[in-house]
Amino acid sequence: MTTADATQTRSVLSDPGVLVPGPGYDVSGTVERYRDTFNRTLRDELDRDADVFIMGEDISGGFDRDTNEPLDAWGGPFAATKGLVQDFGPDRIRDAPISEAGFVGAAVGAALTGLRPVVDLMYFDFVTVAYDQLLSNAAKSRYMFGGQTKVPLTLFARSGGGTGHAAQHSESFYSMLAHIPGLKVVVPSDPYTVRGLLASAIRDDDPVFLVNDKKLINMEGFAPDESFAFPLGKGRYLKHGDDVTLIGMSYTSVVCKQAADMLAEEGIEAEVVDMLSLSPFDEEIIVESVMKTNRVVIVDEDTPRASMASEFAAIVADKAFDYLDAPVKRVTGPHTPVPYNKGLETAFMPQPDDVVSTVRAMLDGE
Amino acid sequence: MLRQRQGNCVMRITKEKLRWLYETMYRIRRFEETMLEQTFRGNAMGVTHPSDGQEAVPTGICAHLTEKDWIGSTHRGHGHCIAKGLDTKAMMAEIMGRYTGQCKGKGGSMHIADFSKGMLGANAIVGASVPLAVGAALTSKYRGMEDESVGVAFFGDGATSQGVVHESMNLAAIWDLPVIFACENNQYAEATPAWYAVSTEDIAARADSYGIPGVQVDGMNVFAVYEAAGEAVARARAGEGPTLLELKTYRYHGHFHADDPKKYRKPDEEEEYLERDCLKHFEGLVTQQGAMTEEELQGIRDEIEQEMQDAVDFALNSPMPPIDELYSDVYVDYSNPLAGLR
Numbered sequence: 001m002t003t004a005d006a007t008q009t010r011s012v013l014s015d016p017g018v019l020v021p022g023p024g025y026d027v028s029g030t031v032e033r034y035r036d037t038f039n040r041t042l043r044d045e046l047d048r049d050a051d052v053f054i055m056g057e058d059i060s061g062g063f064d065r066d067t068n069e070p071l072d073a074w075g076g077p078f079a080a081t082k083g084l085v086q087d088f089g090p091d092r093i094r095d096a097p098i099s100e101a102g103f104v105g106a107a108v109g110a111a112l113t114g115l116r117p118v119v120d121l122m123y124f125d126f127v128t129v130a131y132d133q134l135l136s137n138a139a140k141s142r143y144m145f146g147g148q149t150k151v152p153l154t155l156f157a158r159s160g161g162g163t164g165h166a167a168q169h170s171e172s173f174y175s176m177l178a179h180i181p182g183l184k185v186v187v188p189s190d191p192y193t194v195r196g197l198l199a200s201a202i203r204d205d206d207p208v209f210l211v212n213d214k215k216l217i218n219m220e221g222f223a224p225d226e227s228f229a230f231p232l233g234k235g236r237y238l239k240h241g242d243d244v245t246l247i248g249m250s251y252t253s254v255v256c257k258q259a260a261d262m263l264a265e266e267g268i269e270a271e272v273v274d275m276l277s278l279s280p281f282d283e284e285i286i287v288e289s290v291m292k293t294n295r296v297v298i299v300d301e302d303t304p305r306a307s308m309a310s311e312f313a314a315i316v317a318d319k320a321f322d323y324l325d326a327p328v329k330r331v332t333g334p335h336t337p338v339p340y341n342k343g344l345e346t347a348f349m350p351q352p353d354d355v356v357s358t359v360r361a362m363l364d365g366e
Numbered sequence: 367m368l369r370q371r372q373g374n375c376v377m378r379i380t381k382e383k384l385r386w387l388y389e390t391m392y393r394i395r396r397f398e399e400t401m402l403e404q405t406f407r408g409n410a411m412g413v414t415h416p417s418d419g420q421e422a423v424p425t426g427i428c429a430h431l432t433e434k435d436w437i438g439s440t441h442r443g444h445g446h447c448i449a450k451g452l453d454t455k456a457m458m459a460e461i462m463g464r465y466t467g468q469c470k471g472k473g474g475s476m477h478i479a480d481f482s483k484g485m486l487g488a489n490a491i492v493g494a495s496v497p498l499a500v501g502a503a504l505t506s507k508y509r510g511m512e513d514e515s516v517g518v519a520f521f522g523d524g525a526t527s528q529g530v531v532h533e534s535m536n537l538a539a540i541w542d543l544p545v546i547f548a549c550e551n552n553q554y555a556e557a558t559p560a561w562y563a564v565s566t567e568d569i570a571a572r573a574d575s576y577g578i579p580g581v582q583v584d585g586m587n588v589f590a591v592y593e594a595a596g597e598a599v600a601r602a603r604a605g606e607g608p609t610l611l612e613l614k615t616y617r618y619h620g621h622f623h624a625d626d627p628k629k630y631r632k633p634d635e636e637e638e639y640l641e642r643d644c645l646k647h648f649e650g651l652v653t654q655q656g657a658m659t660e661e662e663l664q665g666i667r668d669e670i671e672q673e674m675q676d677a678v679d680f681a682l683n684s685p686m687p688p689i690d691e692l693y694s695d696v697y698v699d700y701s702n703p704l705a706g707l708r
Contacts, residue, residue, distance in 0.1 A: 053508065091508060097540065102497050102533025109501015109517070112486055113436060115508060117501075133530070136491045137498060145479040145487055146469030147695035181696050205698035232699075 022196050022230050029224040034216045037191035037223040038080055038198060042118070044227040045202045046088050049116060052202060053092040055103055056120030060085035061095045070095060077122045078158060078217050104130035104155070108137045111153040111207075118202055124159035124211060125171045138207040139182030153207040156198075160213040160251055160301055161338045161349050170338035170345075172301040174249070174308050177209050178279040184208040184232055185278040187250035189216065191223035193276055196230025203229055213251035213301070235282035237289075241269030244295040244359050247286065247312055249275040252299040252350055259299075259355035268359060278308055286312060287319045294325040297358050299350050304332040326362045331355055375593050376655050384657055385666065387429060387588055391421040391645055393670050394445040397454055398619075400674045401444065401461055401475075405623045409682065411463035414475045417445040419618035422644035423550050424449035426591025427518060427611075430599040434511075436484045436502035437518040438495030441476045442617070443488030446520050450485045452478065458677040464684035471687045472695070492555075493528030496521055496547070500534045503543040503602075516544040516602040524555025526569055535610065539576040544602035546595065547610040550585065552617040557630040570612035578608050585615030586642040589651070 045052050059081040060070040070090050075082025085093040096103040100121060107117035121127060127134070138151050161170040177185045184206055188194035194212070201208035238248075238257050241264075248256035253274035260270040271289050275281055290296050296316055300309035309330040316328050331350045339345050379387070398418040405414050420442075428449035431437070439446040447457055452468065460467030461475045468478050479487035486502060489495035499519035506515040525531050526549060538545040549569050553560045566572065573580025579601070583594045591613060598609035616639035620627040627636075652658040 094541075097536065099533040099537060101530040102500070102537050105494070105497025105530055105534065106501035106504055106537055109436075109438070109486065109498035109503075110505045110508070111501070112481070112498065113502045113505040115505050132491060132494060133497065136494055137489070141479075141487065142698065143695045144469060144473040144477040145481070146467070146472050148469065148479060148481050150698045184697070 022192070023224055023226075023228050025192065025222055027224050027226070029222050031220055031222050032191060034191050034194060034212070034219050034221065035079055037195050038212070039082060039084075041195050041198045041227065042081065043084060043087075045118075045199060046084065046092060048227070051114065052116045052118060053094060054081060054084065054118045054120065055094045055096050055107055056081075057096055057098055057122055059095055059120050060090060060093045076120060078214075080120060080156075100126050100130040101133055105133040105137065107153055108133055108141070108151060111138075111151045112141060112149055116152045116154075116202065118154045118156070121155055121157035123165070123169045124157040124173075125168050127157065127177070134177075134183065134207070135180055139180045142206075143182060150205045151207045152205045154201045154210065155207070156210040156212060158214045158217065159211045160215055161345050162215045164340060164342065164345065165214070166340040167337035172213070172250075172333070174211060174278050174300075174302055175306055175311065178281075178308060178311070182207065183279065185211070186232060187211050187213075187276060187278055189248070189250055189253040189274050189276065190219065191221040193230060193274075195223040196228050197232070197276065199227050200229040200232050204232060208232070211250060215251045216254070219254075230276070233277045233280035233282060235273055235275045235277070235285040237285070238272040238274050239270065241271040242293055243269045244297060244362065245271045245273060245286075245289040245293045246355060246359075247273045247275060247296060247298045249278060249300060249308060252301055255350055255352055255355060256299050258352040259359070262352060262356050263359055268363065270359065275308075275312075283315055283319065286315055290316055290320040291323045294323050295362055296324075297329045297331060297355060297362070299355055300330065300332045301349055302333060303335050304330060305335060307332060326366060329358050329362060331358055375589050376651055376657055379589075379592070381657070383429060384652060385662075387425055387592070388645075388648055388652075388658070388663060389666050389670065390425040390428070390449050391588060391648065392667060393454065393673070394418070394421040394425070394448045395645060396670050396674050397444055397448060397457070397677075400678060401458065402619070402623055404458070404462070404678060410461050410475065410623075412474050413622045414461060415442040415622050416619045417442045417617065419639060419643070420550055420552055420585065420615045421445055422588035422591050423548065423585045423613045423615055424520065426588045427546070427548055427595040429592055430595050431484070431516070431518065432514070433482070433484050434515045435518065436486055436499060436515065437520060438486045438499035438502075439488040439520050440492070440495065440522060440525070441488060441490045442522070443476070443478060443520075447478050447480070447485060447488065450480075451483045452480045452485060454673060454677045455680040459681040459684045462681040462684070463686065464681055465687040465691070466680070466684040470691060472691065493521055493525035493531045495519065496525065496531045496534040497537070500538050500543060500545055503538065503545045504541070506544055507541070512544040512605050513603045516546065516599060518546045518548055520548045520550060522555060523549065523551040523553060523560040523564055523569060524558070525549075526564055526572070527555075535573075535576045535578070535608070538608040539578050542605065542607040544605070545608040546598045546602060547608060548595075549610065549612045550615055551612055552615050554617065554621070554627075554631070556621045557625075559630075568612065570610055573610035576610075578610060580610045580612065582612045582614065585613030586639065586644050586647065588644055588648055
């Protein structure tokens with residue numbers, strides 16, 4: 001049994017020592033694809049609050065030439081909104097032209113005047129087309145108007161390499177959003193967390209950007225039947241261990257877990273921290289884990305300069321320096337655009353092998 | 367089709383509304399002059415962008431609005447604020463960075479807002495507030511209350527070169543939203559003249575490309591603005607969609623308080639507009655037609671003179687925001703105060 005806004009701590013999966021804030025995995029639920037959980041959660045939130053509406057390109061289009069009715073031809077990009085327009089109508093599933101700055105701005109205006117818009121920005125790279133509206137209007141209105149107003153806006157988009165979408169459809173520049181005061185950024189890593197974090201994002205009164213890595217979208221996992229709100233700003237442990245802390249976010253949490261399983265075969269027990277929120281983020285879980293393991297590798301698919309990996313490294317240096325037995329290591333994309341060629345693209349993205357070799361080198365160096 | 371409005375409606379406006387028009391224009395004029403004086407005395411805490419000369423535009427438009435209607439504004443936004451009913455004390459205090467200001471001293475001249483009055487905020491990114499007014503209109507349509515709540519986007523000739531302004535017009539047109547796009551063509555974007563930066567003589571003509579009405583209005587004549595805005599607002603309230611108004615006007619001062627426009631404007635041009643001053647025009651017309659007397663107008667001016675003195679006194683005697691205010695209002699919910707804020 002779960003309740004809305006449940007925040008109790010329960011055991012997770014087969015590892016009884018791993019804790020997660022949320023209803024846990026022993027409630028009634030389904031093993032399903034991330035995209036299906038996402039769609040189901042949007043539906044729950046549309047049902048829950050009549051002020052919630054979704055806006056984005058092709059989220060219910062095309063349109064029948066004779067009747068003007070939406071055809072839901074794609075079910076939205078990556079089928080995120082499939083079937084919603086039939087049940088909620090075109091006012092609540094509002095198909096927008098290719099006009100990111102315009103419709104993100106309109107969404108901010110709608111949020112300022114009492115609605116709770118959810119915007120599908122399709123690819124994460126398209127953030128930059130609407131960046132001024134996000135930075136100057138969505139994130140700053142509350143502050144610069146002295147707290148008079150709020151902007152309950154949710155945005156989501158697909159990030160990451162691995163699908164041959166090349167340089168302009170594969171970005172992971174999380175830090176470009178986390179850098180903005182007034183905006184919150186969340187990065188779920190499986191169906192369970194997207195179920196809780198999407199609900200929290202939509203219910204939150206601040207603007208929240210939820211990033212879906214494309215590599216997660218068809219992955220399966222457990223998600224509770226009932227909706228719940230996963231607390232923003234909280235990370236979780238995916239595995240406990242004493243030898244080294246691996247910090248992941250979005251899909252790199254999956255990479256860290258795979259690396260930890262490989263390291264376990266060599267007798268190295270890695271602890272895996274899944275950040276889940278990037279702004280605000282869970283400093284405590286980082287510091288707590290590093291104080292225990294004394295070593296840390298941060299894995300981020302973004303390019304390295306001024307990245308979340310660098311930010312987390314700074315937190316470790318500031319708050320857990322005395323506990324470190326080895327220099328902080330970052331495993332990130334290189335300072336390049338994302339290449340198209342499969343071999344180059346694979347080399348761009350942090351792989352479990354990269355994490356394993358980084359840990360080995362770290363331990364060998366002592 | 368491009369239409370033009372001249373404004374011959376003095377006798378059809380109620381006495382009460384006439385009084386409001388004059389009061390509002392004169393209040394804006396004196397607010398800007400007083401604000402500039404205070405700025406030069408060092409009492410404002412930053413840059414200020416005066417709108418004197420343009421008073422007829424916000425006045426003639428907001429005369430048709432209520433607190434349930436929403437307006438988006440610009441860096442040159444004091445006139446919009448005043449016409450939408452904001453309190454001049456709180457505005458002056460905001461410009462002086464005081465805690466009693468409209469935004470607790472955290473926004474300043476370029477970010478005055480009052481959501482209780484339907485004022486979505488002055489906005490210092492040129493063109494950026496235009497989609498906000500479209501979004502407000504979207505809320506109105508979503509709730510089926512177009513008849514009582516429309517969105518008005520104020521922007522200048524400079525903003526017509528911004529992509530988001532055109533995106534906003536397209537969105538409002540395809541979704542039939544109750545929006546009035548009010549382009550205050552004061553003919554200068556900072557120092558750059560519209561004849562250089564805008565590809566057409568008539569900005570209103572651009573409405574054609576969005577399939578919406580475009581109306582060119584003498585923005586120095588409050589009756590012309592009142593008439594054109596009345597039609598646009600009625601159209602929006604009737605669910606018939608957006609209108610683009612181009613209001614040809616003039617800013618008497620430079621781009622900001624310390625800018626000398628003589629560096630880029632000719633004196634005869636300035637004189638021509640001073641001749642057509644909206645207050646002078648109003649005074650001449652209403653007294654000529656016997657709608658108001660000079661004594662009545664003088665009475666209004668005296669009241670406003672006192673109001674400006676009170677606003678300055680209030681602002682100067684108001685406290686500064688406590689330093690803790692630096693940290694508040696970033697988020698509604700600081701559920702994880704340890705994280706992300708510092």
